[in-house]
Amino acid sequence: MGFFKSKLKRFNRDNKQKRNGNSEHELRIDELLHRCKESADFVSYRYSESSPFYIHYYQTIVDINILHQYVLPYIKENESKTLFDLQQAIPIDNTEIIDNVHEIRDKLLTGCVVIEVKGSLQEALVISAVSLEKRPVSMPEVEYSVVGPKEAFVESIDANINLVRKRLPIPDLIVEEVKIGSLTKTRVAVIYIEGITDKENVNTILQRLNEIQFDQIVDSSFINQIISDNHNSPFPHLIDTERPDRVASVLSEGKITIIVDGSPHALTGPTTLVEFFSAFEDYFLSWHIASIFRLVRLFAVFFSVLSTSLYVAVLTYHYEMIPENLLNPLIASRSGIPFPPILEAIILELTIELLREAGARLPTKIGQTIGIVGGIVIGTAAVQAGLTSNVLLIIVALAALASFTTPVYQMGNTIRLIRFPFLITAQLWGLLGVTFCFSYILSHLLKMTSLGRPYLAPVYPLRLDDLRDSLFRLPFFMQTKRPLQVRSPVRTRFQPKKHEKSKRDIED
Amino acid sequence: MNVKNYLCCSLIPILLAGCTPSPKVLEDIQLVQTIGYDYVNGEEFEGTAGSSNIPPGEQSLPVNEVFTATGKTSKRIRQKIQAESARPIVVGRVGLVIFNQELAENGIEIQIDSLQRNPSIGRKLLLVVSKEKAKDIIDSNYSQSDSVSQYLIDVVEQNLEQTIPKVNLHRFLVHYYSKDADPFLPLIEKQGKHLKVSGLGIFKDNKLVDTISFGDAYIFKILYEKFRRGQFEVELSGGEDVSLENLSSKPKIMVDKRNGKYTAAFKVKVSGRAMEGVDLDLTDKKTIERIEKAVEREITERAEKMVKRFQELNTDPLRIGEKARQRSDFNRKEWKEQYSQMEIKIEADVNAVQSGIIE
Numbered sequence: 001m002g003f004f005k006s007k008l009k010r011f012n013r014d015n016k017q018k019r020n021g022n023s024e025h026e027l028r029i030d031e032l033l034h035r036c037k038e039s040a041d042f043v044s045y046r047y048s049e050s051s052p053f054y055i056h057y058y059q060t061i062v063d064i065n066i067l068h069q070y071v072l073p074y075i076k077e078n079e080s081k082t083l084f085d086l087q088q089a090i091p092i093d094n095t096e097i098i099d100n101v102h103e104i105r106d107k108l109l110t111g112c113v114v115i116e117v118k119g120s121l122q123e124a125l126v127i128s129a130v131s132l133e134k135r136p137v138s139m140p141e142v143e144y145s146v147v148g149p150k151e152a153f154v155e156s157i158d159a160n161i162n163l164v165r166k167r168l169p170i171p172d173l174i175v176e177e178v179k180i181g182s183l184t185k186t187r188v189a190v191i192y193i194e195g196i197t198d199k200e201n202v203n204t205i206l207q208r209l210n211e212i213q214f215d216q217i218v219d220s221s222f223i224n225q226i227i228s229d230n231h232n233s234p235f236p237h238l239i240d241t242e243r244p245d246r247v248a249s250v251l252s253e254g255k256i257t258i259i260v261d262g263s264p265h266a267l268t269g270p271t272t273l274v275e276f277f278s279a280f281e282d283y284f285l286s287w288h289i290a291s292i293f294r295l296v297r298l299f300a301v302f303f304s305v306l307s308t309s310l311y312v313a314v315l316t317y318h319y320e321m322i323p324e325n326l327l328n329p330l331i332a333s334r335s336g337i338p339f340p341p342i343l344e345a346i347i348l349e350l351t352i353e354l355l356r357e358a359g360a361r362l363p364t365k366i367g368q369t370i371g372i373v374g375g376i377v378i379g380t381a382a383v384q385a386g387l388t389s390n391v392l393l394i395i396v397a398l399a400a401l402a403s404f405t406t407p408v409y410q411m412g413n414t415i416r417l418i419r420f421p422f423l424i425t426a427q428l429w430g431l432l433g434v435t436f437c438f439s440y441i442l443s444h445l446l447k448m449t450s451l452g453r454p455y456l457a458p459v460y461p462l463r464l465d466d467l468r469d470s471l472f473r474l475p476f477f478m479q480t481k482r483p484l485q486v487r488s489p490v491r492t493r494f495q496p497k498k499h500e501k502s503k504r505d506i507e508d
Numbered sequence: 509m510n511v512k513n514y515l516c517c518s519l520i521p522i523l524l525a526g527c528t529p530s531p532k533v534l535e536d537i538q539l540v541q542t543i544g545y546d547y548v549n550g551e552e553f554e555g556t557a558g559s560s561n562i563p564p565g566e567q568s569l570p571v572n573e574v575f576t577a578t579g580k581t582s583k584r585i586r587q588k589i590q591a592e593s594a595r596p597i598v599v600g601r602v603g604l605v606i607f608n609q610e611l612a613e614n615g616i617e618i619q620i621d622s623l624q625r626n627p628s629i630g631r632k633l634l635l636v637v638s639k640e641k642a643k644d645i646i647d648s649n650y651s652q653s654d655s656v657s658q659y660l661i662d663v664v665e666q667n668l669e670q671t672i673p674k675v676n677l678h679r680f681l682v683h684y685y686s687k688d689a690d691p692f693l694p695l696i697e698k699q700g701k702h703l704k705v706s707g708l709g710i711f712k713d714n715k716l717v718d719t720i721s722f723g724d725a726y727i728f729k730i731l732y733e734k735f736r737r738g739q740f741e742v743e744l745s746g747g748e749d750v751s752l753e754n755l756s757s758k759p760k761i762m763v764d765k766r767n768g769k770y771t772a773a774f775k776v777k778v779s780g781r782a783m784e785g786v787d788l789d790l791t792d793k794k795t796i797e798r799i800e801k802a803v804e805r806e807i808t809e810r811a812e813k814m815v816k817r818f819q820e821l822n823t824d825p826l827r828i829g830e831k832a833r834q835r836s837d838f839n840r841k842e843w844k845e846q847y848s849q850m851e852i853k854i855e856a857d858v859n860a861v862q863s864g865i866i867e
C-alpha cells in the first residue's frame with residue numbers, strides 16, 4: 001500500500017514538474033534578460049564592439065574580481081567567436097555551456113556570470129563567480145560551554161557543512177540537498193552517515209521535506225515546525241543546535257541532521273525528551289559530574305513547572321500540608337496581601353515573563369539594566385508595598401532561574417509555557433488539579449513521536465541500554481552501543497575492550 | 509472521533525464545576541492547633557480551642573488566641589466557638605488534644621468518637637490527660653517565645669520519644685477498640701512557667717482509672733516497646749548512685765497456657781552505658797556486674813508492682829491480652845476471668861556495655 005502511495009506521489013510530482021516545464025518552455029533567453037534588466041543591479045553589456053560576447057550578471061552577488069582577472073582578459077585576448085573556445089580559454093573550473101533557459105536563469109540568480117554570443121539563440125556560457133556575504137565562524141552563544149570546542153554554525157550552508165565534514169572525514173557522510181520554498185529557494189541539506197543511519201529515517205525526512213509547500217524557508221525553525229510529527233504539541237520535535245561538535249556526535253550515533261541555508265542552527269533527530277536536557281558539555285566532563293548535572297537539570301525542570309502551582313494549591317486548599325515551622329512565616333508574609341494566591345502567582349509569573357521578554361528584545365547592555373530594574377526594584381518594591389508575599393517572590397524567581405538551566409532554548413520556552421495550565425488547574429482543584437494536568441501532559445508525551453520514533457524513550461518504552469546515556473551519563477567504555485531509538489543497522493559503536501582497572505604504563 | 513474527544517474534554521470541566529472543593533486560603537482561616545476538654549457536669553463539657561493569630565510582617569510573633577464554649581457535643585461547641593471567631597475555624601492542623609483528668613474519669617467516648625470520625629484530623633494527633641483544667645493549660649503564657657500551641661505539642665512530642673511510651677490517636681484507637689487491651693495516655697501538668705509530662709493515665713475502656721508516676725512510666729515504656737537513647741538511674745547496695753545512659757531496650761511478652769491456666773512472662777533485654785558512678789571504679793568487671801544486677805532488680809521489682817496494680821484494676825494497657833489472643837487455644841471468657849489473678853513474671857537482662865571515656 002505504502003509502496004503504491006509513494007509511487008503515486010512520485011508520479012504526481014514528475015507530472016507537475018513536466019507541466020511547469022511546459023508552461024515555461026516558451027521563455028526565451030532574450031525575454032529572460034529583458035526581465036532581469038528591470039533590476040538596477042543587473043549588468044548586461046557587450047565587451048567591445050568587435051567582440052561577439054555579451055556579458056550578463058547581477059553585480060551584487062558576483063565576485064567582481066573573478067570577472068576582472070579571469071574572464072575579461074581572456075575575452076579580450078581570444079579572437080575566437082564561439083562559446084566553446086572561450087570556455088577552453090578561461091582558467092576557471094565549473095564553467096558550463098547550457099542551453100536550458102531555466103537553468104541559465106537559476107545560475108544567473110545564484111551568482112554566475114552568463115556569457116552569450118550574439119546570434120546564438122538558446123546557448124550561454126555560465127561561469128561561477130559567487131560572492132556571498134557571510135560572517136566568520138564565531139563562538140556559540142546559545143549553547144555556550146566552558147570547556148570544549150568553541151565553534152558555532154554560521155548562516156552559510158557551505159560553511160556549516162564544512163564544519164561538520166571536517167569532523168567526520170569519511171566518504172560515508174552523505175549530504176543530500178533539496179531546494180524548498182517557492183520564493184526563497186532555500187538549500188536544505190540532509191546529512192547522515194551511510195550504513196550507520198537507518199534508511200527509513202532518512203526517507204521519512206526526505207519525504208517530509210519534499211512535501212513542504214511553503215513560499216519562504218528563512219530559518220531551520222521553519223522546517224522544524226513544518227515537518228514535526230504533531231503540529232499541536234508545544235514540545236519541539238527536533239533538537240536545534242548551533243554546535244558542529246554536537247552534530248558530528250549525533251551523526252555518529254546514527255541520527256540525521258538537517259542544515260538549512262541562512263540558518264545558524266542545525267536540526268537533529270530522531271530525538272527524545274531527555275536529550276533536550278543533556279548539554280553537550282556533559283560529554284566534556286567526567287561521567288559522575290555529568291550525571292549529577294543532568295539530574296540537577298531534570299529536577300530544575302520539575303521545580304520550574306510545579307513550584308508555583310504547588311504553592312497556589314497548598315495555600316488555597318491544603319493548609320494541612322504545610323510543615324509546622326513554615327506555617328508562621330507563610331501566614332505572616334501572606335496576611336497583608338490583598339490578592340488570593342492565584343492572582344498573586346499569575347501577577348508575579350507575568351512580571352517575570354515580561355522581564356524576560358524585555359531582556360530578550362533589547363540590546364545586551366540595556367538588557368542588563370532591565371534585569372536590575374526588574375529583579376531588585378520591582379521585586380522588593382512589590383513586597384514592601386504588600387502586593388506579593390516574599391515567599392512567592394523567592395519561589396517564582398527560583399522557578400525562572402531553574403527554567404534557564406535547560407540547554408536547548410526551544411525546550412526552555414515550552415517549560416515557560418506549560419507552567420500556566422498547571423497554575424490554573426491548581427487553583428481549580430488543588431493538588432488534584434496539578435495531578436490531572438500532569439497526567440494530561442504525560443499522556444501527551446507518551447503519544448508523541450519524533451520522526452516516528454517514541455519521544456519518551458528510553459523511559460517508555462523502557463530501553464535499559466539507552467538509559468546509559470540519558471538521565472545520567474555512564475563512562476565512555478560502557479557506551480558501546482548506539483541508541484535503540486535510531487534503529488541503526490550497526491548497533492555496536494566500537495568493540496569493547498576488557499575494561500582495565502588501572503591504565504598500563506609503557507612497558508619496557 | 510476527534511470531535512467527540514474535544515467535546516468530552518470541554519464538557520468535563522463544566523460538569524465537574526460543582527465538584528470543586530471550596531477554597532480555604534491559608535491566611536483567611538483560623539487554624540486551631542490545640543483542643544482542650546473540661547468536665548462541667550454529667551451531660552455537658554467545656555471545649556477550648558487554642559489558636560494563634562500571626563500579624564503581618566517579617567519578624568512578627570504569633571499572638572495566642574483562645575476560644576471556649578460549653579456544650580453537649582463537640583460539634584455544638586465548635587458552632588459556639590465559630591460565633592466568636594472572625595474567620596472560619598478549621599481543625600485540620602490540630603496537633604494536641606487535652607482531656608481534663610476529671611473528664612477522663614467520667615469517660616471520653618463522645619470526644620474520641622468525634623475526633624476519629626473527622627476526616628480532616630490526622631492520625632498522628634497527640635492525646636494527653638491533664639491534671640489541671642485544660643483551659644488553664646491552653647490559655648496561659650509560657651516562657652517560650654513560640655506560640656503556646658506549638659510549645660505544648662513540642663513538650664509532649666519530645667517526651668514520647670524519650671521517656672514515656674509513644675501514643676497518638678492511631679495507637680490510642682488500636683488499644684481503645686481492642687477487646688484484649690486497654691488504652692493509656694500521657695499525663696501532663698503545669699509547673700510554673702513550664703509544662704511537664706508527669707506520668708501516664710491508665711484507662712479501663714473509656715474511663716481513666718489510674719495514673720502512674722513519671723518514673724513508672726519509664727518502666728512502662730521498657731515493658732511496652734523497643735526504644736533507644738533512654739536513661740535509667742539506680743542506687744547500688746552500697747548507697748552509690750549509678751546511671752545507665754544510651755539505654756536501649758527490647759521487650760518480649762510470652763503467654764503460656766497450661767491446663768487451662770494462663771501465665772505470662774516479660775523478657776526485657778536492656779543494654780546501656782554505665783556513667784556517673786561517683787566513687788565507683790567503672791573499669792572493674794565486678795562493679796559492672798554489680799550495676800547490672802542492681803538495675804535488673806530495680807526494673808523487676810518496680811515492674812512487678814506496676815503489673816500487679818494493673819491486674820487489680822483489671823486493666824491491660826501492656827496488651828498482654830493481644831499477645832494471648834495470638835494463641836490458637838485462646839478463649840476470651842477464660843482470659844477475662846483469669847487476668848486479674850494470673851501469674852505474670854518479669855525477667856530483665858541488663859548488659860552494661862561501656863563505661864564512657866576513662867582517664
